[in-house]
Amino acid sequence: MRAGRAGAWMLPLLVMLVAIGAFIPSLSAEFLNWDDGVVLVRNEAYRGLGWSQVRWAFTNTLVGHYMPLTWLTFGVNYVLGGMNPWGYHAINVLLHGVNAAMFFLISVRLLTAVGNGRDASDAPRIEVAIHRPPTPAIVAGSLLATLLFAVHPQRVEPVAWVTGRSTLLSGFFYLLAVLGYLRAIAGGRVMRWKWAGVASLGAFVAAVLSHPIAMTLPLSLLVLDVYPLRGERVWRDRLREKIPYGVVALVAAGLAVLVRHRDVLWTLAASRDLETRILFAGKSLWLYPAAFVRPSGLSPLYELPESATLSSLRFLLPILGVAGTITILYVGRHRFPGGLAAWLHMAIVVTPVSGVVHSGLQLGADRYSYLANLGFALLVGYGLAWVLLTRDTGRISALTVRLSCGIGIVVVLALAAGCWGYARTWQDSETLWRWATDVDGECAACHVHLSQAIISGAARKSPDAVPSRAREAEEHARRALALRPDLVEAYFNLGTALAAQQRYDEADVPLRAYIQRAPGDPAGPWRLGLLRLAQNKPVDAVPLFRAALDLAPDSPALRGRVEAALREQASQLERAGRHSEAAVLLNERARLVDRESR
Helix, strand or coil: CHHHHHHHHHHHHHHHHHHHHCCHHHHHCCCCCCCHHHHHHCCCCCCCCCHHHHHHHHHCCHHHCCCHHHHHHHHHHHHHHCCCHHHHHHHHHHHHHHHHHHHHHHHHHHHHHHHHCCCCCCCCHHHHHHHCCCCHHHHHHHHHHHHHHHHCHHHHHHHHCHHHHHHHHHHHHHHHHHHHHHHHCCCCCCCCCCHHHHHHHHHHHHHHHHCHHHHHHHHHHHHHHHCCCCCCCCHHHHHHHCHHHHHHHHHHHHHHHHHHHHHCCECHHHHCCHHHHHHHHHHHHHHHHHHHHCCCCCCCCEECCCCCCCCCHHHHHHHHHHHHHHHHHHHCCCCCHHHHHHHHHHHHHHHHHCCCCCECCEEECHHHHHHHCHHHHHHHHHHHHHHHHHHHHCCCCHHHHHHHHHHHHHHHHHHHHHHHHHHHHCCCHHHHHHHHHHHCCCCHHHHHHHHHHHHHHHHHHCHHHHHHHHHHHHHHHHHHHHHCCCCHHHHHHHHHHHHHCCCHHHHHHHHHHHHHHCCCCCHHHHHHHHHHHHCCCHHHHHHHHHHHHHHCCCCHHHHHHHHHHHHHHHHHHHHCCCHHHHHHHHHHHHHHHHHHHC
16 A cells, blocks of 8 residues: 555656756746746836735736736745746746646546446446556556656746746646546536535636636536546536536636736737638647647747738648548547547637637747647557557557557657757747747747847847847847838837947937837837937936836836936036036936935
8 A cells, every 4th residue: 555655656756857857947047028027027016925916916917817826926936036037937847847747647537537438337437537546557648648748848938938837827726626626526426516626616716817728627627528537427417517617717708808908909810800710710729739749840929920811821721620630530539539529628728819819919829738738648648558458458469569658758758858958949038039030030029029139138248249239139120120010119129229329310210100109108218218318418318208207107117217317417417517407317316206205
């Protein structure tokens, strides 16, 4: 008994350590200019665990999501280590390791339930899965499935990217809810609302409070009820027990829609014709299984194209692939029910972020595969378990068994190596966006992020190299505008790059264009104010700084930068004998200090 218990703990621990080990490179990564700045670096509201931070966590909708529990974990990070990115990455990696261990436990239960279907009896399978020790074949299949999930390069985005924390935390509670559900329905036709059932529902609530992507769980539980948990429970009971989950899901969906309407405009994809939206959805649904099978060319941003037609192979082939796959899986559902179940689970998870209803610049994102591709990993694991379970019948040779195990080992090692290498790409912003533009040179937003990363990286690491690096940043900003003139940030980056080359008159035009297109962003007048100081026009800079502060009156960081700029410029004017102009700046700084003291 003790040995059995030790084994039951050793394998999940081993999986957890492997999952953590694959992401060691991400521990030395920086904060990235891919939402980390908005979410963490320039955001001071979450920093701490006091009442003001907790209240902010439960009332804000920054970046278009309601995720209070994720904000609280960021608050914990700040309390423990301030703004050191190592701690933020360490929590991400640890969460992924724990998730991998939980997925192993789920895999054992589900593959045992499938294996029990080999018997003539069709008794409640999950009861057997809970109470009967798994066979070595089931353990091996579960281990393969879990390792495929844990070290697949698709996991890099949510793990190596600090802002991906919401996906990991939501995934933790999602998997915990599934474990509780499997325990709650064991041994009976009706779900028992005791500790396991209540814990499952509570975990589901926590999952949607970490990220709304988890709202689809009730539908995936229904898929599990059909396969592999087929048993004697009638559909009336199955549907009734999902009502509490459904209520939580509906509330989460309502909040998600409300937040999007409030903070993030729906993209034009939401208002395009039906054909375009179907093509976007088809491309999105094909992205996740295709990348699971062939994880090459992964990118932090799969940019939403301006148009899509059936005449384009880029969209025609995925929609044909989706239609063909669904047809084949449906026709063969009696012989291969797991394939249809895995595909349905994937489609259920990603439908809220597919092209039918859309917001943001992305056509899809690897982070959404975190939950969506769990079923596909289980399919591969069952394939190995089936080979091992069948070898005793004489229908499969020993060579086939050895080849299957060898292929599984090689695939896991190859994926782990790919995961390690891709995680290194997420070390810093410039490396990441150079990779992205190499993957897709037509990604306008990737060029925008790269231009910004080049300028900020040069200023931070090698100030003497700023002018030469600024020319490269200018090229990427202009490339972005040539591809997508509607990308507002490209104007800001172009103006910044030109100003860094002291081409002030040229920089004035794109910066004014940015202010016109983004009137609510204080960065526009702030940057133009700095340009006026560089042009030796300090009096003209004052109203621009004032406008920036009016847009962000509660930002101590911005106020501090304005005060420092005014003080420095005033000192220069004093040394040049321009005392009246210096007095104007000092008076403005005094008013700012007085406003802050109030």
